[in-house]
Amino acid sequence: EDKVVQSPLSLVVHEGDTVTLNCSYEVTNFRSLLWYKQEKKAPTFLFMLTSSGIEKKSGRLSSILDKKELFSILNITATQTGDSAVYLCAVGRYGGSQGNLIFGKGTKLSVKP
């Protein structure tokens, strides 16, 4: 059965810390891996990764995919209280029906002042 596992499930850090969130997957016909940030309600899109070893970066956030070891990491440097959210990882597959992303349970990040 296809699955996406995120770790840790929750994390508390202080402002200025650097954090690494993990997402591992066991998915047949992998096509893409996506990261979302969910603060109150709507998950907002962060990155989509399809190729191994190519880092995607947006400000203090960066992510990389390892298709050999079947995982991705999301790094946040110099964390701020506004980074507090649940971070969701999802995987898209070839052969699945349109839009059939498999989501992990998320990592809840709390950044203390």
Place this chain on the structure above:
Amino acid sequence: ETGVTQTPRHLVMGMTNKKSLKCEQHLGHNAMYWYKQSAKKPLELMFVYNFKEQTENNSVPSRFSPECPNSSHLFLHLHTLQPEDSALYLCASSLGQGVMVRERRDTQYFGPGTRLTVL
């Protein structure tokens, strides 16, 4: 900011009520989705529509009935729900199956959700 809107944002209903959730996307997408998000569970895909045609029904009970009159609007009609149906219901949209680069279809944009409580 969001190109996907949902109404209402909060809904409380009894088990015998009938209500509808509405979703509208302003992104020019052709695929729309309903998800259920319960505490401590991954997002669960419920329904998928591509160019107004339903392409996925993830074994959802018949008390949930979707409707997609056009590519910009999606409804979820609710009737005789159970307390365990209380959850956050999220709508999303993406590029549809007409897009040749399949990875581009994977990026879904979400609405703010409707927090549903069934008494």
